[in-house]
Amino acid sequence: MKLQVSKWGNSLAVRIPADYARQVGIEEGDSLEAEVSPTGELLLFPGASPEAADQAWAEADALAATMPATASVVEQMRREARY
Numbered sequence: 540m541k542l543q544v545s546k547w548g549n550s551l552a553v554r555i556p557a558d559y560a561r562q563v564g565i566e567e568g569d570s571l572e573a574e575v576s577p578t579g580e581l582l583l584f585p586g587a588s589p590e591a592a593d594q595a596w597a598e599a600d601a602l603a604a605t606m607p608a609t610a611s612v613v614e615q616m617r618r619e620a621r622y
Contacts, residue, residue, distance in 0.1 A: 542553050555565070563585060565571065570586030 540556065540559075542556075544551050544553055546552075560566070565585055572584045572586045574582045574584070576582055
């Protein structure tokens with residue numbers, strides 16, 4: 540299927556036909572990941588859902604909470620005049 544590229548602000552946009560959106564399971568508000576292949580093809584992949592992103596941030600926060608806080612390396616370098 541041929542799609543038309545349109546201007547959208549300073550960017551370009553392509554409308555995804557509803558049938559294609561249904562087939563790949565994307566809806567309004569979903570995220571897509573874009574990639575250019577070595578052969579110059581534009582590839583689109585469904586991105587992570589907002590819920591998955593929220594879960595990833597929660598896991599990162601939980602991991603950070605288990606890490607010990609140490610003295611600032613930059614402050615230590617300044618005190619020792621090693622920079």
